[in-house]
Amino acid sequence: MNNITNLSSASYAKLILEREREIMNEIREVAKAYYAAATPAEKDLAVWYFRLLDANGDGRISLAEYKTLVSSWFSNDKLFRELDENGDGTLDFEEFLALFYMDKASMRWCDACSNILLGSYFSCLLCEKDYPHSYDLCCRCYGGGGYQHRHPPSSFMDNRSMRLLLAQIMKQSQVTVPDDDEVSLQNSQRSVARSQSTKATAKELFVAFGQGVNIGHAAVHIGSFAVVAGCCIM
Numbered sequence: 001m002n003n004i005t006n007l008s009s010a011s012y013a014k015l016i017l018e019r020e021r022e023i024m025n026e027i028r029e030v031a032k033a034y035y036a037a038a039t040p041a042e043k044d045l046a047v048w049y050f051r052l053l054d055a056n057g058d059g060r061i062s063l064a065e066y067k068t069l070v071s072s073w074f075s076n077d078k079l080f081r082e083l084d085e086n087g088d089g090t091l092d093f094e095e096f097l098a099l100f101y102m103d104k105a106s107m108r109w110c111d112a113c114s115n116i117l118l119g120s121y122f123s124c125l126l127c128e129k130d131y132p133h134s135y136d137l138c139c140r141c142y143g144g145g146g147y148q149h150r151h152p153p154s155s156f157m158d159n160r161s162m163r164l165l166l167a168q169i170m171k172q173s174q175v176t177v178p179d180d181d182e183v184s185l186q187n188s189q190r191s192v193a194r195s196q197s198t199k200a201t202a203k204e205l206f207v208a209f210g211q212g213v214n215i216g217h218a219a220v221h222i223g224s225f226a227v228v229a230g231c232c233i234m
Contacts, residue, residue, distance in 0.1 A: 023119040024082045024098065031101035032094070050096050060090035074099065079116060110138040112147035122156040124149060 035046060053061045053069050067075045081087075085095050108117045115138055122142040124135040141147050142156060157165070 020082065020118060024085075027101065027118065028085065028095075028098045031097040034101060035097050046097065046100050047093075049100060050093050053096070060092055061096060062090050066091065070099075071103075074103070074116075106132070108134070108136045110141055111135050111149075112137055112141035120158055120160065122158050123162060124151050124155050125157055125162075126151050126155045128162075 035043065038046070050061070051057070053065055055065045055069070063077070063080055066080055067077075080091075083091055083095055083099055091099070102116075108121065108123075109115065110117055110121070117136060117138055120139055122137045122139070127133070127135040135149055135151075137147055137156070142153075145153075
């Protein structure tokens with residue numbers, strides 16, 4: 001197996017492009033699954049948004065329509081080409097669903113190179129408590145050190161490890177999903193109280209990263225490894 005350090009710049013760029021295509025395909029599958037399981041009202045919203053972008057009503061979104069009507073974050077040729085699965089220069093409804101999902105899911109962007117973060121990325125845990133004003137980096141910018149930030153590299157964690165961390169927070173906060181018949185005011189107030197408790201616990205935990213202290217049963221430290229509840233997260 002060739003070592004990645006021996007790859008030429010062109011070969012490395014090709015690998016990155018192939019990986020981006022794989023990630024976009026994954027996003028398409030997620031978007032289709034969400035749409036298939038959506039309520040009639042949610043599906044109507046997706047159709048309405050598609051028709052809004054399809055200014056001339058021909059059933060497809062051209063690049064000109066796309067760049068005129070989408071937000072500045074999405075308005076670039078590169079993303080449009082990635083969304084255009086069949087390469088015909090337009091987006092049909094099925095291709096559009098990936099854009100709709102990305103918009104509703106509040107996709108993050110690299111704070112160094114401004115590229116959308118489609119796959120794995122790194123976030124500063126000390127800034128995460130201020131989301132949506134967080135600080136996020138693509139793997140290339142984080143690994144290459146091509147950024148300037150007030151917190152050290154050891155304060156960053158990749159998004160998959162952060163998901164495990166969130167699971168620990170939710171477990172310790174005893175977060176539960178209300179039953180469908182919990183419609184009374186008393187139960188609503190309890191749900192709000194649980195939500196506020198979870199937010200407070202999360203904020204305390206993120207603040208603790210800078211201090212290396214214990215919260216509940218979770219020992220939190222940042223360094224070469226993040227240790228959460230005795231589990232090593234690499």
